[in-house]
Amino acid sequence: MGVGDGGVVKGWLDGDECRFVGEYGRAWDGVDCNEDGKVRAIALDAANLQGTIPPEIALLTDVENLIIKNNPDLLGEIPHEIGNKMTQLRQLGLYSNNLGGSIPKTIFKLSHLVFLNLSNNSLTGEVNWEEMSHHQKKIERLILHNNFLEGSIEFHILAKTPLLLLVLSNNQFGGYIDESIGSMTSLEYLYLDKNQLIGSIPNGIGNLANIKSISLDENELYGTLPQTMGSLANLKHFSAKKNTISGGFPASMKTLHNLETLNLSRNAMSGHLRNLPHMKSLKNLHLYQNGFVGSVPETLFELPNLEVLFLSSNLLTGEIPPSITGAQQTLKSLYLSDNKLHGQIPTDLCGLYKLEDLFIDTNDFNGPLPTCLGSLSNLKKIYAFKNRLTGDVPSVLLNLPNLVEVGIEENDLSGGVNQVCAWGRGLNIWADCSELEDGCDCCERCCSDVDSSC
Numbered sequence: 251m252g253v254g255d256g257g258v259v260k261g262w263l264d265g266d267e268c269r270f271v272g273e274y275g276r277a278w279d280g281v282d283c284n285e286d287g288k289v290r291a292i293a294l295d296a297a298n299l300q301g302t303i304p305p306e307i308a309l310l311t312d313v314e315n316l317i318i319k320n321n322p323d324l325l326g327e328i329p330h331e332i333g334n335k336m337t338q339l340r341q342l343g344l345y346s347n348n349l350g351g352s353i354p355k356t357i358f359k360l361s362h363l364v365f366l367n368l369s370n371n372s373l374t375g376e377v378n379w380e381e382m383s384h385h386q387k388k389i390e391r392l393i394l395h396n397n398f399l400e401g402s403i404e405f406h407i408l409a410k411t412p413l414l415l416l417v418l419s420n421n422q423f424g425g426y427i428d429e430s431i432g433s434m435t436s437l438e439y440l441y442l443d444k445n446q447l448i449g450s451i452p453n454g455i456g457n458l459a460n461i462k463s464i465s466l467d468e469n470e471l472y473g474t475l476p477q478t479m480g481s482l483a484n485l486k487h488f489s490a491k492k493n494t495i496s497g498g499f500p501a502s503m504k505t506l507h508n509l510e511t512l513n514l515s516r517n518a519m520s521g522h523l524r525n526l527p528h529m530k531s532l533k534n535l536h537l538y539q540n541g542f543v544g545s546v547p548e549t550l551f552e553l554p555n556l557e558v559l560f561l562s563s564n565l566l567t568g569e570i571p572p573s574i575t576g577a578q579q580t581l582k583s584l585y586l587s588d589n590k591l592h593g594q595i596p597t598d599l600c601g602l603y604k605l606e607d608l609f610i611d612t613n614d615f616n617g618p619l620p621t622c623l624g625s626l627s628n629l630k631k632i633y634a635f636k637n638r639l640t641g642d643v644p645s646v647l648l649n650l651p652n653l654v655e656v657g658i659e660e661n662d663l664s665g666g667v668n669q670v671c672a673w674g675r676g677l678n679i680w681a682d683c684s685e686l687e688d689g690c691d692c693c694e695r696c697c698s699d700v701d702s703s704c
Contacts (some may be wrong), residue, residue: 302326642666
């Protein structure tokens with residue numbers, strides 16, 4: 251392990267690593283020592299380390315905390331000697347480097363480990379869960395995300411540990427999430443996203459009484475959401491986007507009063523949007539690219555904390571309910587694109603004074619763009635293309651101070667756009683330029699009936 255220019259280890263090799271002589275001297279940079287003059291901790295963050303971790307580091311047998319992170323030129327494998335000799339380790343963090351090879355099974359023999367973070371490397375192979383079952387009685391945080399680890403996850407072994415945090419995201423783990431996950435009763439944070447897990451979400455997940463956050467995104471999960479999810483009283487974040495989960499929301503989910511983020515986008519869910527208005531803490535609701543039907547529930551806008559509502563690419567029908575004004579103090583992003591909504595764009599939208607993103611494109615709205623949309627001073631993006639809108643585009647809308655993107659193509663609008671060109675605004679506008687009475691000399695993209703790319 252070489253030392254690059256600068257970094258926290260610039261002062262290394264300048265005397266003893268633990269140089270305590272009364273009030274004079276100090277230990278090497280990145281090193282902390284105990285009262286006996288022995289190295290107790292090593293922390294080398296962004297130290298421009300190069301080469302490999304030498305096995306001789308294991309000669310520091312009194313080290314309790316070993317953290318080497320953010321050194322992209324640090325290569326090679328993790329020395330197995332660390333697990334054989336550094337038996338006092340409580341925290342081992344070798345993350346955000348460029349380490350490769352498999353995780354030595356000796357690492358899991360470190361019986362005092364409370365924290366193990368090997369994330370953001372290029373580690374391969376399977377995790378030796380069996381070794382963990384024999385020795386890991388204290389581990390609370392296991393963080394292995396952003397590697398190339400594979401094999402199944404042995405939840406029945408992990409259930410024997412006091413884990414609070416389990417992060418295995420963005421690897422190549424496969425197999426099922428079996429019922430034994432319900433025995434991990436101390437768990438508070440579970441991140442299994444971006445793997446190759448299959449099967450349904452087990453009923454046992456409802457036994458995770460302390461769980462606060464679950465991420466199962468981008469796997470190959472299917473089946474319905476388990477009724478037992480209603481037992482997760484402390485759950486604040488649940489995300490399982492980009493799977494093939496089907497069915498609707500279990501009635502039990504209406505008891506999730508602490509849930510703040512629910513993301514089930516890009517699945518195969520269906521049915522009506524029931525039970526959601528009972529989740530009083532919801533801030534972010536992402537359900538795009540599913541098969542939900544029926545109208546947008548009026549009671550949805552009674553949620554007192556709702557900030558983001560993303561319902562695009564479903565089969566929703568009806569009109570935008572006037573009750574949407576109930577979200578005027580919180581709603582920042584409204585995505586209703588690619589549904590079957592109809593009617594005129596209601597002036598009730600104009601009361602959403604915190605709104606930044608308004609996506610109502612690819613529906614069947616008719617009539618004019620309400621002039622009062624020009625009162626939405628925080629609006630940054632408005633997409634209303636592929637509808638049957640008519641009339642002029644309100645100048646007060648195009649003159650909004652924070653507006654940067656406007657998509658109004660494939661409508662029957664008659665004019666009002668070209669005036670923005672004279673203002674020298676930095677707007678990105680997509681429009682049917684040739685069909686507008688005054689054209690649009692500064693549009694980012696001019697669309698026509700024969701232009702399939704718009």
